[in-house]
Amino acid sequence: MLIRELFKWALLLTCFFGPSFAYSNAVPPHTLPSLPDRIAIDGYVNEAAWDNALKQTLDYQTWPNENEPAPVKTDVWIYENGEYLYVAFKAYDPDPASIYALYRDRDLVISHDNVGVEIDTFNDNRLAYRFNVNPYGVQTDSIYNELTGTESYSWDATWQSAGRITNEGYEVEIALPLEVFSFEQSQDIKTWGIRLVRFYPREENMRLANVPYSRDQSCLLCQYGRVQGFKHVSQGSDTVVSPFVVAGRQRSRDLSSGNDWHYEGRAEAGVTAKWNPTPEVSLSGTINPDFSQVEADVAQLSVNTPFSLFYEEKRPFFLENNDYFSTYTDIVYTRNLSAPDYGVKATGRMGSHTLGVFVADDESTTFFVPGNISSSIGFIDEESTNAAARYRYDYSSGLSIGAVTTLRESDNYHNYVFGVDAQYDLTQQDTITMQVLKSDTEYPLNFSDRFCKYICGQTELFNEAPLRTEEQEISGAAFKLEYSHFERDWNLTASRESFDEDFRADLGYIPAIDTVKDKLTAAYLWYEENSWWNEVEARGTWEKKESSAGELLEQEWDAKVIVTGIYKTYFELGYSDRERVGFRSVAESLRVEDSSALFDEHEWYMQIVTRPISTMYISQYFRTGRQIDFVNNRLGDDFMSQTRFFINLGIHTTIDVHHTYQDFDVDSGDLFTASLTDARITYQFDKEQFIRLTFAYNDVDRHLENYVGSNFYETNRDFGTQLLYSYKVNPFTKFFLGYSDFGVQNDQVPHRRVAEQSLFMKVSYAWYN
Structure with missing residues (x-):
């Protein structure tokens, strides 16, 4: 009732007042000089051109203190010459020996001095x-999305940087080609928002800036400073053509039936091209691409997990400008596309209008079959066409309206989704977001039988995938509505989201449907500027999830305390108490009340993250309490530990280890223990090249005498290694050479044995015009 009332009053205010609020920055803009000079990017800030550039100083400490005077001096110079935007920094330091900087791959230095x-x-x-650039010139680039509050490091641009450590601190020079930006093409003077920053990690991880930041406002970008200039700037066509070659040799064997190796070779060529016909529009395409990822995913433990896991996209074509497709629900999740032969994409912004479109085929069709208690993976052995389009209209700085659509289609299958959304800022502290979606789906004839072949009858518990795919043609709707209030010392968020039982978004990551979820979160914050702690947050959350028929699926109360402090310390302690349904035991019905029991779960959890010295990072998470055993539909005692430690050995070598351990006991004894280790050792020769050894080991031991019924192995272990050499001149000119293998050990294979081995190579080169 509380959430419904909040939404009612928020919507009434919106309708009554209309889009009257808009953010504004009252600080007068600076004039940015346009000079003919070119700069040699070498990290020496000594060219005469800098004397005529716009000079700024980073006078404000915006974190952890709020707009206190900066503890160190930083001078910045900036100008443009019609082709490049040049920026130079002199970062002074009273103790240059304490500067924290290493040679790392791009996008991995944001925790350094930079x-x-x-x-x-x-x-x-x-x-x-x-x-961002660290003192050795290593680059990080990203795009921050104000509407979603997220930052994407997947975006890569080609630009120049250099840095060096001096007796007074360090110096950095940057040259940003104007062709990497989207901006409005005109002969008028342009106004750009800009913020200059310095990250200064010592006992406290300080952030310094040239403009203050108010914690009373929810909007970050509206607090940027502004510069005027760029009157005669023109981006040009900016064409990039990048052919590439992929080659490999692989062998595999079926360890349960024999030891004979099956050999397979591969050699393919393809091309990717990008063209910016105007500064506002980008077109890209790829033919015969290699969409396989070079670097392995970080392993995840999937024992006793009813819903499908999420893996981040790493493939360059899909990553480029992927923020143009972001919405308030994940209906565009390109990891669903496994092996396309082609892809084309267009993105652009013209005035208040933003548009993104991509199309790609796939040699097969894989998607989630969602449910309200669990999800499964659906597979159709048919080539499919896949597309997504996203449009947004910015009526004002406080109101945005958008539309999105996705398509997946093969000979005997299709899934179409269309939706509209909006974000409206009532005030600087109050925001309403909304999205409505509609889907239309057709499955192949007798598609549900494919799930029964592997699932139905294997255990006494019912997987819902067969009934979720029983009807050949279905359509459904979904919506999300959220209100948030943000102030310096407290914030509040109330939301409702609903997914019909026949709603599908097969190009997205929506593993749960047939749900109506209400959620209310409130938090209060305390700040301290002269102590070992910087911020304390007390947060409480209430969440209730029901089926579309009004049956209770889950109700949870969660309370936590979060403390941040010196040495980049993050400490979280929380308690959750929930009612939650287990699996269904009746295969003929999707109803919950007739076939599922409600269980009382509870858990304590704690996480601590710290960097006690500059060369070491440690993260430790614990969870313990009563949880559902989803295989046998009963409660058990669950304990989980997740550890990560990151050690720098000198400025070139890094050891990064993730380890997860889980132990689950039931009344009759031990049920299972599982452990997973992902270890990576990297030697970074310089800012362009590295060699990395990755090792992953997964070990699950089950006590089958305590299972009601299953087809599990008692012992199941798998392991893999990868050795990768990488040389990147820029994001589009690069060379990879690697080796990988995968092995298993289980009840049928009593000793660890390698089942797959492969050698691979990829080289690409970018031509610019």
Whole structure:
């Protein structure tokens, strides 16, 4: 009732007042010089051109203290010459020996000492390009999305940087080609939002800036400073053509039936091209691409997990400008596409209009079959066409309206989704977001039989996938509505989301449907500027999830305390208490009340993250309590530990280890123990090249005498290694050479044996025009 009342009053206010609020920055803009000079990017800030550039100083400490005077001096110079935006930093340090900087791959140095520039080229508080450089010139680039509050490091641009440590601190020079930006093409003076930053990690991880930041406002980009200039800037066509070659040799064997190796070779060529016909529009395409990922995913433990796991996208074509397809629900999840032969994409912003479109085929069709208690994976051995389109209209800085559609289609299957969404800022502290979706799906004839072949009858418990796919043609709707209030010392979020039982988004990551979820979260914050702690947050959450028929699926109360402090310390302690349904035991019905029991779960959890010295990072998470045993539909005692430690050995070598351990006991004794280790050792020669050894080991031991019924192995172990050499001149010119293998040990294979081995190579080269 509380959430419904909040939504009712928020919507009444919206309708009555209309889109009257807009953010504004009252600080007068600076004039950015346009100079003919070119700079040699070498890390020496000594060229005469810098004397005529716009000079700024980073006078504000915006974290952990709120707009206190910066403890160290930082001078910045900035100008453009019609082709490049040049930025130079002199970061002074009273103790240069304490500067924390290492040679690392790009996008992995944000925790180092570094300086950067953040640019909102449309000055509309929607997206910002971010460029950061550490004292060795190693780059990080990303895009911050104000509407979703997320930062994507998947975006890569080609730009120049250099840095060096001096007796007074360090110096950095940056050259940003104007062709990497989207901006409004005109002969008028342009106004861009800009913020200059420095990250200064000592006992406290300080952030310094040239403009103050108010914690009373929910909008970050509207607090940027502004510069005026760029009157005669023109981006040009900016064409990039990048052919590539992929070659490999693989062998595999079936360990349960014999030891004979099956050999397979592979050699393919393809091309990717990108063209910016105007500064606002980008077109890209790829033919015969290698969409396999070079670097292995970080392993995840999947024991006693009813819903499908999420893996981040790593493939460059899908990553480029993927923020253009972001919405408030994950209906565009390109990891569902496994092996396309082609892909085309267009993205652009013109005035208040933003549009993104991509199309790709796939040699087969894989998607989630969602449910309200569990999800499964559906597979159709048919080539499919896949597409997504996203449009957004920014009526003002406080109101955005959008539409999105996705398509997946093969000979005997289709899934179409269309939706509209909006975000409206009632005030600087109050925001309403909304999204409505509609889907239409057709499965192949007798598609549900494919799940019964492998699932039905294997245990006494019912997997819902057969009934979720029983009807050949279905259509459904979904919506999400959220209100949030944000202030310096407290915040509140109330939301409702609903997914019909026949709603499907097969190009997205929506593993749960047939649900109506209400959620209310409130938090209060305390700040301290002269102590070992910087911020304390007390947060409480209430969540209730029902089926579309009104049956209770889950109700949870969660309370936690979060403390951040010196040495980049993050400490979280929480308790959750929930009612939750187990699996269904009746295969003929999707009803919950007739076939599922409600269980009382509870858990304590704790996480601590710290960097006690600059060369070491430690993260430890514990969870213990009563949880559902989803295989046997009963309660048990669950304990989980997740550990990560990250050690730097000098400025070139890194050891990064993830380890997860889980132990689950039931009344009759031990049920299972599982452990997973992912270890990576990297030697970074310089900012362009590294060699990395990755080792993953997964060990699950089950006590089958305590299972009601199952087809599990008692012992199941798998392991894999990868050795990868990488050389990247820029994001599009690179070379990879690697070896990988995979092995198993189980009840049928009593000793660890390798089942797959492969050698692979990929080289690409970018031509620019």
